[in-house]
Amino acid sequence: xxxxxxxxxxxxxxxxxxxxxxxxxxxxxxxxxxxxxxxxxxxxxxxxxxxxxxxxxxxxxxxxxxxxxxxxxxxxxxxxxxxxxxxxxxxxxxxxxxxxxxxxxxxxxxxxxxxxxxxxxxxxxxxxxxxxxxxxxxxxxxxxxxxxxxxxxxxxxxxxxxxxxxxxxxxxxxxxxxxxxxxxxxxxxxxxxxxxxxxxxxxxxxxxxxxxxxxxxxxxxxxxxxxxxxxxxxxxxxxxxxxxxxxxxxxxxxxxxxxxxxxxxxxxxxxxxxxxxxxxxxxxxxxxxxxxxxxxxxxxxxxxxxxxxxxxxxxxxxxxxxxxxxxxxxxxxxxxxxxxxxxxxxxxxxxxxxxxxxxxxxxxxxxxxxxxxxxxxxxxxxxxxxxxxxxxxxxxxxxxxxxxxxxxxxxxxxxxxxxxxxxx
Numbered sequence: 001x002x003x004x005x006x007x008x009x010x011x012x013x014x015x016x017x018x019x020x021x022x023x024x025x026x027x028x029x030x031x032x033x034x035x036x037x038x039x040x041x042x043x044x045x046x047x048x049x050x051x052x053x054x055x056x057x058x059x060x061x062x063x064x065x066x067x068x069x070x071x072x073x074x075x076x077x078x079x080x081x082x083x084x085x086x087x088x089x090x091x092x093x094x095x096x097x098x099x100x101x102x103x104x105x106x107x108x109x110x111x112x113x114x115x116x117x118x119x120x121x122x123x124x125x126x127x128x129x130x131x132x133x134x135x136x137x138x139x140x141x142x143x144x145x146x147x148x149x150x151x152x153x154x155x156x157x158x159x160x161x162x163x164x165x166x167x168x169x170x171x172x173x174x175x176x177x178x179x180x181x182x183x184x185x186x187x188x189x190x191x192x193x194x195x196x197x198x199x200x201x202x203x204x205x206x207x208x209x210x211x212x213x214x215x216x217x218x219x220x221x222x223x224x225x226x227x228x229x230x231x232x233x234x235x236x237x238x239x240x241x242x243x244x245x246x247x248x249x250x251x252x253x254x255x256x257x258x259x260x261x262x263x264x265x266x267x268x269x270x271x272x273x274x275x276x277x278x279x280x281x282x283x284x285x286x287x288x289x290x291x292x293x294x295x296x297x298x299x300x301x302x303x304x305x306x307x308x309x310x311x312x313x314x315x316x317x318x319x320x321x322x323x324x325x326x327x328x329x330x331x332x333x334x335x336x337x338x339x340x341x342x343x344x345x346x347x348x349x350x351x352x353x354x355x356x357x358x359x360x361x362x363x364x365x366x367x368x369x370x371x372x373x374x375x376x377x378x379x380x381x382x383x384x385x386x387x388x389x390x391x392x393x394x395x396x397x398x399x400x401x402x403x404x405x406x407x408x409x410x411x412x413x414x415x416x417x418x419x420x421x422x423x424x
Contacts, residue, residue, distance in 0.1 A: 021233065021260075021298050022102060027091040028227040034217020035146075035198065036087040036226060037061035039153040046078035055081065061148030064219040065115050068134045068167070068203045069211040082206050085214070086139055086146065086156065088198025089228045092189055096258045097239055099232040104186040106136070106199070108214040109177040109224035110170070117213045120170035132203060132210040134167035138185055139197040141406075142350075142419055146197065159200035163188050167201065170212055177224075178212070186230055193375030193406040195418060234260050236303035238295045239381065250283040250311055256293060263296035286312050307384060350409060356422035357397060364392045367411045374421070375406045397423055 029035070040055040047054040060066070069083035087106075095101075110120060121128040137159035139146070146157060165182045182199065189196045203210050215224040237258035245251035256264055256277040266273040268281055268291050283289060292306040351364040363372070368389030373381045374397075382400065387393060389411070400423045410416045 022231055023234065023260075025091060025094060025230040025232070026227070027089045027230075028222070028225055029089070029091075029217050030222060030225060031218045033090070034225065035090065035148050036066055036085065036216045037146075037148040037151050038063065038066035038083055038085045039151065039156050040081055040083050041153045042073065042078040042081035044079070046073075046081070048073055048076035048078050048081075050076070056153035059149065059152050061151055062218060064216055065111060065117065065213060066216050067117060067211055067213040068132075068201050069117070069213070070203060070206040070208055071118070071211060072208055080208055083211075084153075084200070084202045086151065086198050086200055087226055088139070088146075088196065089226075090196070092186060092196050092228075092230070093194055095186075095190055095194075095230065095232055096234050096237060096260065097190070097194065098237045098258075099190050099234050101183055101187040101190065102231040102233060104181070104183045104228065104230040106165075106180045106182045107177055107227040107229070108180065109219075109226075110172060110175055110213055111215045111219060111224065113174045115174075115213055118209075118211060119173040119213055121173075121209050121211045122170050123173050124171065126173070128209045130205075130207075130210050131169050132212055133169050134201060134203045134212060136165040136167060136180055136182060136185065137161065137200040137202075138163065138188065139200045141189075141192060141195045141197045143197060157197060157200070159202075167212065178214075182228075192404065192420070193408070195406055234258060234297070236295060236297040236301040237261070238293050238303045238305035240293050240305065242291075242309070244311075245280075248282065250285060252281055252283065252309070252311075254279040254281065254291065254293070256295065258295065260298070261295040262298055265294040267292040267294070283311055310386065350407065350417040350419035352407060352419050352421050355419075356424045358402075358424035359398050360394055360396050361421070362392065362394050363407060363409065365409050365417055367391070367415055367417075369393060369409045370412045371410045373408050374400070375408065397421075 038060045040058065040060065042048060042055045045054050045056060051058060066085040067083050068085055072080045113119065121130060122132045140157040140160055143157035163184050165180050165185055167180055168178060170178065185199065217225050219225050239257040240254055241257060242252050242254040245253060259277055264277055265275055266279045269289055273279060273281055288308055288310050290306055290308050292304060294302060294304045296302050353362050355361065368391055369387045370389065372385045372387060372393065374383040375381055402423050405421045405423060406418055407421050408416060408418045
């Protein structure tokens, strides 16, 4: 094992993902757990007839349809408008860190002619022969997590302009579907530590008359709801998380992050401690301890990760603490124009300077930092460090390999802030 600065850096050896087993994740959520929404902006901020507010303040996340559109609304009192859509498949979180994505296909179905739209404008024989290709982006992963019952144009995240996926032109006005290759986008989510704020869809040319219309997770026919199919392989992954027992100040529970390894070996301070995917270890008292996990992948490759944890008499652990999942915010259906984004306070911005950097960086947070971690392109924590409520810290990144990372900080109450960082 190669030990580096501060706590530890995982050393992956002998990775050969090409020989690993292929797994398939299929996600097609329904009304109870789907996250998809259309957002609208009428030209000049116009308010369409019958709408209680200008359309860029209206919530459309519970509708059975969404679209990428640029059209006229003259009959409704507006010269025109632009429609975009967001969609998030939360089950991507089930893909293990470090997975290699072989393919990822998003299938969006076009509804029947009963939808309150003109339909897809481009198809054989169309009277509106403007081509309508679009693009899928990653919704900004540094922005607050959005929910379909509380999103409109003005509070929606922006999109990341880097990696994209092409939405092809349509060939029917109604019915049918479009298959979009989002392999590179899903891989980027995995490489970025699993931070997933969904996909952002828009037309390439937002000029009248262009439109693609899709069924959402609320659509009555469940077969037409958005679907994501991901095939992936899991290379050797020795990463693990741990938390302290609430009943015993020195009992720490460790869990391997990859449940698909064929063998495990835990070593605590050089002594064998267990051979299953989880370990409950009763430490003798306060102090600093080294915990190592060696895993064996299905192809026989071995890899190992070691970290140091510090236990004190108050039961504080410099590691990963469990916290309850954040509940979706309540929908703002009554006069959302007067409401600020309720998520902006829960996910304050993190400031990193300089960014990019090849030596030292300064990290500033809006709250006192207790835990700081840097996640690598493999989705593994390459740095974990404990602090005592400092709002500004300095880190050396000189030994990191060049590439993209996510820096994540949290306080003792579990508030988390993340920001992307590039190592030169």
